Amino acid sequence: MSRGFRLFKVLGIQISVDYTWFAIFVLFSWSLASGYFPSMYPGLGPARYFFMGVASSLLLFVCVLIHEISHSYTANRLGLDIHEITLFIFGGVAQLTKEPEDPYTELKIAIAGPAASAVLAIFFLAVSRLIPGDSFPVAKAITSYLTTINVVLLIFNMIPGFPLDGGRVFRALWWARTGDINGATRVASAIGKGFAVFLIALGLLQIFVGNFTGGLWSVLIGIFVQQAAESGYRQVLVKNALNGLKVSDLMSRDVVTINEEIDLADAVEKYFFKYHHSCFPVSSGGRVAGLLTLANIRGIERDLWGETLVRDIMTRIGKDETLSPTDSAIDAMTRLANTEAGRIVVMERGDLAGIISRRDIMKVLELKAEFRR
Numbered sequence: 001m002s003r004g005f006r007l008f009k010v011l012g013i014q015i016s017v018d019y020t021w022f023a024i025f026v027l028f029s030w031s032l033a034s035g036y037f038p039s040m041y042p043g044l045g046p047a048r049y050f051f052m053g054v055a056s057s058l059l060l061f062v063c064v065l066i067h068e069i070s071h072s073y074t075a076n077r078l079g080l081d082i083h084e085i086t087l088f089i090f091g092g093v094a095q096l097t098k099e100p101e102d103p104y105t106e107l108k109i110a111i112a113g114p115a116a117s118a119v120l121a122i123f124f125l126a127v128s129r130l131i132p133g134d135s136f137p138v139a140k141a142i143t144s145y146l147t148t149i150n151v152v153l154l155i156f157n158m159i160p161g162f163p164l165d166g167g168r169v170f171r172a173l174w175w176a177r178t179g180d181i182n183g184a185t186r187v188a189s190a191i192g193k194g195f196a197v198f199l200i201a202l203g204l205l206q207i208f209v210g211n212f213t214g215g216l217w218s219v220l221i222g223i224f225v226q227q228a229a230e231s232g233y234r235q236v237l238v239k240n241a242l243n244g245l246k247v248s249d250l251m252s253r254d255v256v257t258i259n260e261e262i263d264l265a266d267a268v269e270k271y272f273f274k275y276h277h278s279c280f281p282v283s284s285g286g287r288v289a290g291l292l293t294l295a296n297i298r299g300i301e302r303d304l305w306g307e308t309l310v311r312d313i314m315t316r317i318g319k320d321e322t323l324s325p326t327d328s329a330i331d332a333m334t335r336l337a338n339t340e341a342g343r344i345v346v347m348e349r350g351d352l353a354g355i356i357s358r359r360d361i362m363k364v365l366e367l368k369a370e371f372r373r
Helices: 021-040 046-077 103-130 137-157 165-178 181-208 212-242 264-275 294-298 302-307 329-337 358-372
Strands: 004-010 013-018 084-088 091-094 279-284 287-293 343-348 351-357
Touching (some): 021 212, 103 165, 181 212, 264 279, 287 343
Antiparallel strands (some): 279 287
């Protein structure tokens, strides 16, 4: 989820919104204001229906956010270190820095979200029962809807197919029983893909009988679940392939650095054209201060290259944005997946030890896959 912007932090977790979120927000607001609320609560008027649609959609995504925060907070308490949650078109996604190491950690994290949805459903049910419908019909309608939607989210998420929460619970229980995370993920992913096929078929049927909008979203969600289920299984296979490897086993040691004082014209001519790399560490006073990438250079007009120094446009890096040779290859892969440059500097006792890239990881995976044939 790279296209969007950051909002605020909750419990130390950055909350961001992908631009695709606005599409589902508009669709939900429109469908609630023009269809659901007028049919369920007739006679309230267009202005009230518009308010109910927008307010309910906002509160629905607050509920989704609380669901994801519950997962992330539990994961952080158990040492998984989640920094960011991004709301996007299909709900929310937490950016894991690493996967659970045992089934019991997986189980605790998996049930945290559904537990939050259950609490929210009970809360909105209680509030709805306390509100007199004759005096406050709008508030009554919104809280009743939020009760229903949280129950629906709870039931949907507890379907035992990966990557849904129920699939993660199922995987954790199977993993605990057999000790085989590969087999557990394979079975949970198969159930997830089967459920995805059901959603796609149901969506096509809805489109055929005239419910185009509902059918289209069922098809899209089914495709998303299917892809996520397949991706989850591949991630486990990749993790096993990298198990036991360190950054020092994969990194490139003969690293060419660029001095921060040279201009871009020299950097392009003497480094990018000569060595054919797309990224170089930048040195400052004998220390690595940042990275110079093709993306940095593309942002500067060619006529200004001779007047622009490397230090003015490089991507600066701090201690938390480097790796150590003793870090695991799995952690490196996760970190690399969240970097735009696709490379991370490796430091040892303050000195440059090497650099690791996504290509370095892929080479190892390709070799291991070749020898398994």
